Every structure is written in structure tokens, then in C-alpha cells.
Amino acid sequence: MSFLKGNFFYNGKPLPSAPLWGMSVLSSGNMRFRWNENNSVRDNFFSSICAEKRKVAQPELIHSKTVYEVSSADEIFFKKGDGILTSNKFIVPAVTVADCMPIFVYDKNSNVFGVLHSGWKGTGIAAEAFYMLNKKYDSSPCDLCFVLGPHINSCCYSVDKDRAEYFAENFGSDCVSFIDGNKYSLSLAKANLFLLKKIGIPDGNVFINKECTCCFKENGTFKYGSFRRQTALLPQNLPLEEKQKHFTVQAAFVFYSF
Ligand SMILES: [Zn+2]
Numbered sequence: 296m297s298f299l300k301g302n303f304f305y306n307g308k309p310l311p312s313a314p315l316w317g318m319s320v321l322s323s324g325n326m327r328f329r330w331n332e333n334n335s336v337r338d339n340f341f342s343s344i345c346a347e348k349r350k351v352a353q354p355e356l357i358h359s360k361t362v363y364e365v366s367s368a369d370e371i372f373f374k375k376g377d378g379i380l381t382s383n384k385f386i387v388p389a390v391t392v393a394d395c396m397p398i399f400v401y402d403k404n405s406n407v408f409g410v411l412h413s414g415w416k417g418t419g420i421a422a423e424a425f426y427m428l429n430k431k432y433d434s435s436p437c438d439l440c441f442v443l444g445p446h447i448n449s450c451c452y453s454v455d456k457d458r459a460e461y462f463a464e465n466f467g468s469d470c471v472s473f474i475d476g477n478k479y480s481l482s483l484a485k486a487n488l489f490l491l492k493k494i495g496i497p498d499g500n501v502f503i504n505k506e507c508t509c510c511f512k513e514n515g516t517f518k519y520g521s522f523r524r525q526t527a528l529l530p531q532n533l534p535l536e537e538k539q540k541h542f543t544v545q546a547a548f549v550f551y552s553f
Pocket of ligand 1: 447448449450451507508509510511
């Protein structure tokens, strides 16, 4: 099963003692997750990459800044939120993304690891994860490692003036640039880098994957599912539930490979 994986970085160097981050791709299939649905594509994907002893744990996403820390996979049952952390190496914390940014987290102090779902509404969730780890384990900013995974880049992410102003006010003016009329382009990576710098995370502990989920191609074909790209030709007024049948969401997760 092909999927993307990589290391966390500490002081600019890969951290072999840490877990790995992973993400499915378009050809892996749709990883849609709802508590009241079954998804055999997702089940098969995870059983092919995780040893059977391990349990995938994911909240149902709601575009919030709510992060859970769990010690067993059962604790997340029927929970809704956008981030999940654990120190249990037998748990595979996961979220789903299609243009939103997956943010992978590893805390070298407590060995807590996990993943956050950060779209425009959820931008700021990385700071929430840090505050949790700081409060519970006294972790300092230099203990934390973040990987900003594949997401819609500024090349394809146009937003209106209101959203651009919201981002410039809260995450620095660098993350937005004017296109024309009421159109601005937004960089979720720059917004999150601003946030991570503000809370004191060293640059060497942050790694960014710059592949754009909307336009990046590998061997001539789109590598990722993308909400923007795959719903671009649908009628604007189609309900979101209907639109969701037309795009492919990726699973983003953190795992120990033993
Ligand atoms: Zn793009």
C-alpha cells in the first residue's frame, strides 16, 4: 500500500527515537471517518500498515480547536474534535484531511505524540496542543517537534477579504497576499509558522511538506485528494454532504514502526 511517511526533526536533524508521521494519498482511496459509518477502504488501509496489536484512534472532525489526550483507544469513542494525542505506542492517532493541514506533533519531554486537523477555522490548534503539553507535563517549547503535512498551498488557496483580514490580524500579514478585487491568497504554512514562532518553537524542530494537495502531480497524476479541485465543477449550492461524495480525504497519522 503506497503512502507517505517521514521523520520528526529536532534541532534540524531527523529524530530516530520518535515515531513516524504518515499520510495516505489519492490512490489509497477515501479515508472518510464518521462514528456511525463503516469504511472498509480505511480499515484495510490501516490493517496493511499497522501491526494487528495496534489501534487507530480518531475523533470525528468538526473544524474546532479541541484536542484530546487518550491513554487507550476506547477513550476517543464517539468524541468529536480535531486533535488527538497519546503516549501509548500501541495507539495510532489519526485525523482526515483534504486540503486542510495535518499537523503532526511529538513532544520529546513526555514522549506524547499525535496529529491535529488544521483548516482555516482550526488555525491555532497547534498552540492548543502545546498549552496542553506544557500544563500537564511541563514541556517547554524546545521539546516540541512539529511537521506541517501536505495541504492546499497559497498557489491554489484564494480567500475573500474578510478571511484575509482575519488571518493578517491573528497570524501576521505575511500569510496573505492580494490577488485582485476581493481575492487574496492564503498560506496556511506561513500562518502556522507565525504561530509556532510566537509560542517559542525553534525553527529546527519544524518540518514542512510543501506538496500542494490541490495541484501537486507525481508521474503526471494528482497525488492527493483535494476538496477545492475535486468539487470545483460541482454546482456552488450543492449541500456539503452531497459534495463530500465527490472528493477523496486522506488519513494523516503518527505511528511507531516496530
Ligand atoms: Zn497548488
